Amino acid sequence: MEKNIILKFIKSQKASLIIFFIAFFIRVVFALIKNSPLSGDELFYETTALNIMSGYGYSIGGHLTARIPPGYSIFLSFVYYIFxxxxxxxRIVQAIIDALMCVVIYRIARKLFNEKVGILAGILCAVHYFFLKAVQLIRPDTLQMFFIVISVLYWIRWKGKFFKxxxxxxxxxxxxxxxLKANIVIMPFIFILTEFxxxxxxxxxxxxxxxKSAIIxxxxxxxxxxxxxVRNYKVYHAFVPLATDSGTALYSSYNPPEGKKFGIIPDDVVMRDAKKIKSEVERSRYLTSKTKEYVLNNKKKVMSLLLYKTLFFWSILDWETLGDGKGVYNFSSAFILSLSIxxxxxxxKRIKHFVAIVIPIVYMFLLALIFQGLPRFRMPIEPFLIIFAAFSISYLLHKFSKKIVTFLLLxxxxxxxxxxxxxxYVYKTCRIIMKNLQIW
Structure with a gap:
């Protein structure tokens, strides 16, 4: 009896299981070959996770912190406690979660389009180099991407029927x-407003x-x-719903080093003064105030920054997830982006039917224009871009000769x-072109 139930389950979930295992085995290989030391934000997550395990709470440098939400540090401490x-x-746990994300994308694409598009989307996610490299990093990007994607799946299920x-x-x-990351705090309310x-x-x-369902x-x-x-109020005697790094993020996004190097905290007078402020809350308020002042007094420069933020967000040269500080051509994203467009x-003409996967794309891009446009900030929406890419492939195979389309895709x-x-060579060429166009 139990054997029949298992066989029926395997048969009914055949596509999901195939996508999961393909994605998982590829990711395990990438998880096993990463040996480089931690750097940048990875060190923050590592330190805070160890402090949580040691009973010091979510802290850094001997002080409780709310710089960023604690979700990923809690995740790290939990995995360390178990293993x-x-x-x-x-990295292996992240590989499992990312493989599950590929299955969720398959189900979203199947629901919005059909089985063929769903399988294509799942397979493209499974082999997407950007995601494979992200699994190697001790950063919340992979986890947050999974929870964003599964949130969209349940929005699709919720809309119209409003089941509890x-x-x-x-x-x-x-x-x-x-x-895990505070950047999508408004997105659930956009889901609700859209349905309203x-x-x-x-x-x-x-x-x-x-x-009633929206209240739930x-x-x-x-x-x-x-x-x-509540914890943050007790620590800072101020209302801090999520994080205290918003001031730093804002100021850095409008005052990047050399006027265009996003993702790097500037070392200017304002930032040096900010570092002297002990309170994270007061420091954030100070930097937010300075950002507002800068934006109001430099409207032309701010508008020109929008071009850089757009270029950085959609850049197919990656220097963080793929490049370790050096620009690397993201061949997988370049392939996907062209097909998704x-x-x-x-x-x-039918885009309103796919609003569930369009809204996250638009949301993250607009967020990049307000804050910083970096390629890894695009990663949470690449699963949705992959769905559109999968549709393109399916459409081309249906409309034209399969042999010719397959050949051209290859x-x-x-x-x-x-x-x-x-x-x-590509990196140098791009820099020369951008300099000649006076963009860089």
Missing amino acids: GHHFIAI KDAILLGLFSSIAVM FNIIKNKKAKISIFF IILVFSLPIIPWA LGLIILR VWFFINFTIFLYTP
Whole structure:
């Protein structure tokens, strides 16, 4: 009896299991070959995780902190507690979570399009080099991407029907994503507002059912955030719902070194003065105030920064996740982005049907314009871009000769891969072109 149940489950979940195991085995290989020392933000997460394990709380340098939400540090401390202090354990757990993300993308694509597009999207996620390299890093990017993607899945399930179970899971997964990185805190409310406008427009559901379900989402979403905010109030005697690094992030995004190097904290007079302020809250307020002052007094420069933020956000040269400080051509993203743009063009007249995966893309891009545009900040939306890329491939295979389309896709992939192999020359060429255009 049990054997029959297992066989039925395997048969019904065949595509999901195949995608998961392909994704997992590739990621395990990448998890095992990473040996370089921690750097940058990785050191912060590592230190705070060890402090949590040692009973010092979420702290750094002997002081409690709220610089960024504690979700990833708690995750690290939990994995260390179970498996010991081994980076390989972190990377393997991240490999499992990222493989599950590929399955979730398969299900979203299948729901929005069809089985064929779903399988293509899942496989593309499974082999996407950007995701494979991210698994190696001790950073929250991989985890947050999973929770953003699964939140979108439950938004799709929740919309129109407003079942309590879907509302609870949407609120829960969105909250976990925010506790990993605060940047998507507004996204769940955008989901709710989108459905509210749909109800007003279409009048297909009772407004009372929607509001009850929306309240459930907000309550569940708030559950982890409220105790964290209370803790911060006790520490700082100020309202800090999520993090105290917003001032630093804002100031750095409008005053990048050399006017264009995002992701690096400037070493100017304002930042040096800020470092003298002991309170994280007061430091953030000071930098936020200085940012507002700068924006109001330098409107032309601020507008020119939008171009740089756009270029950095959509850059196919990566110097963080792939490059360790050196620019590396992201051949996988270049391949995906071109196909996703084609998919968006083909679907332009029906784009409202795919709002669930368009909104996260638009949201993260607008956020990059306000804060900093870096390639790794694009990573949470690449699963959704992959869905559009998968649709493009399916569309081309259906409309034209399969042999010709397959050949052209392979040619396009190998062109990008060849550019990746000759990255140093490409990097120099891009810099020369951008300098001649007076962009760099």
